[in-house]
Amino acid sequence: MDIEGLKPGSIGCGVLEEKSVLHNDALVFFIEDRIKDELKEFIEFKGKYNIINKKTLVNQQRVDKYFASKFDISTTFIENKGFENTLKELLKSDFGLLIQPRLHTPKAEKYALTHYRLEVSRKIDFVVESLAKKLGYIEKDLYEKGEEYQGKLEEKFFAYYGFHYTAGGRRKAGITASQMFRNMGISFATYIASKEARTLTKITENEEKIKYALVNLSNEKIRKLEKLEQGFREQFVYDEKVCVLQVIYDTTEYSRPIKSSRRRKLDSNKKWLKIIKERIIPKRKFVDTVPIPCNIVYPHKDYSIN
Numbered sequence: 001m002d003i004e005g006l007k008p009g010s011i012g013c014g015v016l017e018e019k020s021v022l023h024n025d026a027l028v029f030f031i032e033d034r035i036k037d038e039l040k041e042f043i044e045f046k047g048k049y050n051i052i053n054k055k056t057l058v059n060q061q062r063v064d065k066y067f068a069s070k071f072d073i074s075t076t077f078i079e080n081k082g083f084e085n086t087l088k089e090l091l092k093s094d095f096g097l098l099i100q101p102r103l104h105t106p107k108a109e110k111y112a113l114t115h116y117r118l119e120v121s122r123k124i125d126f127v128v129e130s131l132a133k134k135l136g137y138i139e140k141d142l143y144e145k146g147e148e149y150q151g152k153l154e155e156k157f158f159a160y161y162g163f164h165y166t167a168g169g170r171r172k173a174g175i176t177a178s179q180m181f182r183n184m185g186i187s188f189a190t191y192i193a194s195k196e197a198r199t200l201t202k203i204t205e206n207e208e209k210i211k212y213a214l215v216n217l218s219n220e221k222i223r224k225l226e227k228l229e230q231g232f233r234e235q236f237v238y239d240e241k242v243c244v245l246q247v248i249y250d251t252t253e254y255s256r257p258i259k260s261s262r263r264r265k266l267d268s269n270k271k272w273l274k275i276i277k278e279r280i281i282p283k284r285k286f287v288d289t290v291p292i293p294c295n296i297v298y299p300h301k302d303y304s305i306n
Contacts, residue, residue: 005197006211006247006297008273011164023214024088026193026200027096027170029118029177030111031186034100042122042180043096050098050115052076052090062093062117076113077102083113090116096173120173125150127179128157134257136264152268159272160255162201162209170194171201178203209249209273212281215296216241225280225292235286245296248277277303 004010035043048056057068067089075082078099090097096118101110129142132153142150155165161175174192181188182205193200200212217225222241226232236243255272258264275298279291295301 002198003215003297006199006213006245006275008162008249008271008275009159011166023195023198024091024193025170025195026091026191027118027174028087028091028191029096029098029181030189030191031098031100031181033187034103035098036184036186039180039184039186042120043177044119044121050117052113052116063089064092078111078113086113093117095119096170096177120177122176122180124154124157124172124176127176127183128154130183131157131160131179135255136258136260136262137266139263149266152266155268156255156266156272160251161203162211162249162273163197167194167197171197174201175203181205207251211247211249213245213247214238214242215245217243221294225294229292232292235282235289236280236292238283244281245294246277246279246281246291247275247297248279249273250276275301275303 029043044050049060053073054068054071057063057071061068071086072082074080075086077083087097090113093116095116097113098115098118099111099113102112102114125142128150129138132138132142137153138144142153157179158165158167158172158175161178163171163175171192171194174190178188178190181190185205187205190203191200192203198213202208202210202212217237219241222233222237225236229236238244250273252271252274254267254270278293278295278297280294281291282289293303295303
């Protein structure tokens with residue numbers, strides 16, 4: 001991973017897919033309640049076209065033929081055996097996946113993958129405008145100060161979610177949908193993974209923005225961490241040197257709502273995000289192990305004074 005790409009405001013890195021064999025592309029929406037009808041205009045549900053069941057998967061031929069022929073609907077529930085494999089196979093179908101409560105099921109099997117190949121059709125102008133109004137940078141509409149100002153606000157919208165404005169595809173669709181969910185008061189988590197950016201981003205309704213990246217630690221760094229954490233190699237390290245770095249972001253004073261009714265001046269040089277925590281995440285089978293603080297993006301940063 002190019003560590004520079006994790007810094008707020010960075011353009012990031014572009015990597016050929018064949019050089020990102022450990023990464024997957026993904027766009028997953030996790031909604032705590034059933035998705036509202038008014039959202040279906042902007043996140044495309046084409047009748048039974050998007051629903052996940054054996055008949056749809058076999059007929060549409062968007063996934064592996066053997067997987068479709070052996071598909072078991074029970075593996076769409078997140079608590080059930082086989083969910084991980086089903087998720088991986090459906091991610092190959094392109095566009096987005098939806099996890100939400102499935103109707104008429106036991107509480108123990110509440111959340112499930114219900115739809116696939118979701119396209120976000122809402123124009124980004126709408127969500128940029130809603131955020132800019134909330135933050136006090138415009139009063140009436142996105143173009144009230146001209147196209148140049150609109151362009152700067154759109155760039156800052158991407159930065160607000162931790163991306164460079166040149167990001168497209170799943171990243172653009174993911175942040176557009178996330179802002180729509182937030183505007184409607186929906187409890188959600190959006191997961192966006194990109195082979196090109198080589199990160200996994202999590203966004204939630206409470207302004208949470210977290211990135212995960214694979215990093216190669218130096219031998220010296222590993223030795224220091226072994227002294228701090230007994231069993232570090234076993235619990236945190238993949239393939240001798242690879243670890244999962246979690247970077248937690250927060251908004252800055254320039255990207256938070258203001259209490260007064262006055263309009264703000266937009267300064268393109270002011271960052272809308274800052275890093276407040278960096279941690280090494282344990283392997284999944286060690287769920288009770290506490291993540292280890294480890295400054296990699298900003299090696300000399302003292303996050304306690306943020």
